[in-house]
Each structure stands twice: as structure tokens, then as C-alpha cells.
Amino acid sequence: MRACSALLFIYLCIFSTSSQASNRYYADNTLEPSQGFAWDWGIGAGYYAEDSYLVGMDSYNDGFEPDIHLAVSYEKFYLDYDQSQLSGGLSLGYSIIDKFEWGLDIVGTNVQSGFDETGLTFYGDDVIAELEGIKRRNYDFDVGLRLSRRFENSHISFEYLHDVSGTHNGWVMNSFFSQIIPWRNWEFRSGVGLSAYSSDFTNYYFGISQPESRADRPLYIPDTSYSLIFEFHAEYPLNQHWVFLTGWLSTWFSNDIHQSPIISQEYQHKAKVGLRYVF
Amino acid sequence: MFFKYYFLFALPIAPVNAQEQTADSNTLVAIPDTCVALREGRNCYADVEVSWRQQQIGNYCLRNSDSKHIIQCWLMQHKGLFRYEFDSTETVGFELINSDNGKIVASTEIQLQWVYKNRQKKRRWRLF
Numbered sequence: 001m002r003a004c005s006a007l008l009f010i011y012l013c014i015f016s017t018s019s020q021a022s023n024r025y026y027a028d029n030t031l032e033p034s035q036g037f038a039w040d041w042g043i044g045a046g047y048y049a050e051d052s053y054l055v056g057m058d059s060y061n062d063g064f065e066p067d068i069h070l071a072v073s074y075e076k077f078y079l080d081y082d083q084s085q086l087s088g089g090l091s092l093g094y095s096i097i098d099k100f101e102w103g104l105d106i107v108g109t110n111v112q113s114g115f116d117e118t119g120l121t122f123y124g125d126d127v128i129a130e131l132e133g134i135k136r137r138n139y140d141f142d143v144g145l146r147l148s149r150r151f152e153n154s155h156i157s158f159e160y161l162h163d164v165s166g167t168h169n170g171w172v173m174n175s176f177f178s179q180i181i182p183w184r185n186w187e188f189r190s191g192v193g194l195s196a197y198s199s200d201f202t203n204y205y206f207g208i209s210q211p212e213s214r215a216d217r218p219l220y221i222p223d224t225s226y227s228l229i230f231e232f233h234a235e236y237p238l239n240q241h242w243v244f245l246t247g248w249l250s251t252w253f254s255n256d257i258h259q260s261p262i263i264s265q266e267y268q269h270k271a272k273v274g275l276r277y278v279f
Numbered sequence: 280m281f282f283k284y285y286f287l288f289a290l291p292i293a294p295v296n297a298q299e300q301t302a303d304s305n306t307l308v309a310i311p312d313t314c315v316a317l318r319e320g321r322n323c324y325a326d327v328e329v330s331w332r333q334q335q336i337g338n339y340c341l342r343n344s345d346s347k348h349i350i351q352c353w354l355m356q357h358k359g360l361f362r363y364e365f366d367s368t369e370t371v372g373f374e375l376i377n378s379d380n381g382k383i384v385a386s387t388e389i390q391l392q393w394v395y396k397n398r399q400k401k402r403r404w405r406l407f
Contacts, residue, residue, distance in 0.1 A: 038396065040395050040396060071395075182317075182321060182322075184324040185314075185315065185316060185317060185323060185324055185325075186317075187317050187318070235317055236317070237315045237316065237317045237393075237394045238315075239315055240313075240315050240392040240393070240394060241394065243317070243394055278394050278395065
């Protein structure tokens with residue numbers, strides 16, 4: 001029983017994301033990077049409020065979420081799992097080239113959160129009437145290249161990723177500009193991004209297949225889609241182990257996503273505050 | 280559902296970062312005596328009060344223990360207070376010296392700590 005609880009907990013921590021996934025890339029290039037093996041990890045909890053884009057979900061949805069983060073780096077390899085900042089995901093990377101402020105990396109990451117007829121949260125057990133009968137959309141895992149250019153406290157990156165999990169077999173292209181602004185002991189991070197999703201990706205997550213269609217949910221076959229993202233995040237150290245976190249994410253979707261019968265609006269907002277204990 | 284709503288953590292009461300003063304001894308105290316930065320390598324900021332007390336009235340100076348730079352002096356006093364904004368990437372030490380003979384009569388320091396120690400050049404945070 002205890003083992004089952006532990007497994008359930010790990011599962012929830014990994015898959016309790018609840019909105020359109022997007023991957024961010026920040027760097028404070030004023031810091032001398034750690035050499036060799038370095039790592040941080042911590043746990044915490046946060047309160048979130050969101051305005052989800054899925055039909056049938058409350059326009060104001062809130063609750064508590066667990067938070068786990070792990071950052072490991074060794075030479076040219078790095079791994080990040082960070083769920084504190086409104087959702088989480090695992091990212092693996094290997095630096096191929098890192099020269100003259102330019103970088104080329106192989107990266108692997110989850111781009112899109114899965115959902116089913118219970119909504120975006122897999123641990124929810126109530127079927128949403130408007131989503132009833134849709135097949136489960138799984139989490140994907142995408143691998144590809146990232147080209148990046150560092151500035152003093154900002155960063156711009158371009159990625160081409162392709163699904164290797166067999167979930168949608170499509171591609172995703174991300175461009176993202178981010179900035180870190182330390183102010184006294186605060187750290188503020190903000191970023192804007194533009195992403196493009198292949199028709200395979202868009203159709204898998206937002207299309208409606210023949211078996212899923214019904215009178216109020218017609219067949220829907222979308223094409224390539226886009227999203228525009230803005231986010232803001234702040235962290236403050238309360239003491240050597242406790243950190244206060246807060247963040248905001250807004251995403252706007254192109255027609256091929258928001259015209260889907262299972263999407264209620266062309267935007268999504270989410271805010272979160274939380275505390276984290278860093279070991 | 281259980282984990283979603285009930286995974287809460289109690290925030291322990293942080294110890295006050297002050298050195299205990301003994302009533303009858305000569306003291307040099309910095310409050311707070313610890314500054315916590317979010318990441319290793321970042322500057323840490325704190326509003327600090329450095330206070331001192333001596334049993335004998337005299338001429339005293341407060342100085343940086345590394346650079347020996349004199350920060351402030353007091354004439355014919357047995358106590359003093361110096362307020363300043365701590366802004367450093369490393370621990371800073373203070374010494375109180377008797378300016379008549381240059382001897383150190385008390386010392387203290389403001390320790391620097393940080394939360395995150397992994398300063399990855401390539402840090403990929405995922406927000407949603």
C-alpha cells in the first residue's frame with residue numbers, strides 16, 4: 001500500500017500539469033557556471049488559479065499543487081525537472097557547441113500536456129460532459145536541436161523538435177526570448193515566445209476524429225497552428241532553504257487550435273504562488 | 280485528488296540571525312548576521328545594524344576585517360551603532376579596534392549563504 005502511494009505520488013508530481021505546455025529557456029550569464037557535477041533539488045507546494053481553454057472546464061479553476069524540482073548538470077549534459085513554475089516537465093540536454101555566446105544543443109523534452117475526458121488533470125476523476133467520449137491525448141516527448149544566443153542577462157533561442165514518443169509524430173518549433181532581472185535578493189524572469197506546431201501535432205491534440213464526433217462536436221481536422229506566450233516569474237529566498245515563488249503565464253492560440261470543438265477560447269491564463277524547500 | 284489538495288508543508292520558523300549578547304561582556308553584533316542570496320555568485324543585499332558595546336569608555340573604530348578599511352570611529356564612547364546596506368558576494372567581517380592602541384577588542388561577521396548552488400549555464404525552466 002505504501003509502495004502504491006509512493007508511486008502514485010511520483011506519478012502525480014510528474015503528470016499534474018494542467019495547461020498548454022511550453023518550454024522556457026533562461027540563463028543568467030553574469031554568473032560563473034558550475035563546473036563538473038552540480039545539482040539542486042527541492043519540494044514544495046503552491047496555490048494556482050487558471051482560466052483554462054478546454055471546453056467544460058471552469059473559467060476559474062484553482063487549487064493546490066505539489067512542486068518538485070531537480071536540476072543536475074555534468075560537463076555538457078544537463079537535466080531539469082521543474083514543476084514549481086505553474087507546471088513541470090523533464091528536459092534533458094547535451095551541449096554540442098558553446099562558443100562566442102552561441103550555443104547548439106540536443107534537447108529532449110515534453111511539449112504538450114496530455115488530457116482526457118476528465119480534463120487536463122489526469123488525477124481528476126469526474127468526466128466533463130463537453131469532453132465525454134474523446135480519446136485520451138497523451139504526453140509527448142520531443143527531441144531536436146536548439147540554437148541559442150546569450151546576452152548578459154537575456155537569452156534568445158530557436159528550437160526544432162520532433163516527437164519521438166509516437167504520440168503525434170509531428171514537429172514543434174519554438175522561439176523564445178527571455179530575461180533575468182535580479183533586484184536585491186529577488187529574481188525576476190520574463191519571457192515571450194512564439195511556437196509553431198505541425199498539423200500532426202495540432203490534429204492529435206485538438207482535432208476531432210470520426211469516433212469522437214457527435215451532434216455538438218463535429219469532425220475537426222486542423223492544420224499547422226501557432227501560439228504566443230508571455231510569462232513572468234519571481235523568486236525570493238526566505239532563508240537558506242525556503243524560497244517564495246510566484247508566476248504568471250498567458251498563452252494565445254491561433255485559429256486552428258481555438259476553433260477546435262474542445263477548445264473554448266483563444267487564450268489561457270494561469271497564476272501561481274508557492275513555497276519551496278531546497279535541500 | 281488527495282495529493283492535489285493536501286500536499287502542504289509547514290514553514291518552520293526561521294531562526295533569528297542574531298548573535299546572543301551577554302550582558303556583561305564587550306560585544307560587537309551584526310543584525311542580521313546572515314544574508315541569503317537566491318543563487319551562488321549573486322550579490323546579497325540586507326539592511327544591517329552593527330552595534331557594539333564596551334565596558335570602558337574610550338576611542339573605538341569599526342573596520343573591515345579583510346581590507347582593514349576604517350568604516351566609522353567613535354570618540355569617548357562605550358557603545359555605538361552603524362547602519363548600512365550589505366551588498367556583497369561573500370562573507371564580510373568586522374572588527375572593533377581601540378583606536379588608541381590599535382588592538383582588536385571585538386569582531387563579528389555577516390555570513391553569506393545561498394539557496395541554489397547549481398549555476399548551470401544552460402538552465403531550462405519549464406513553466407507550463
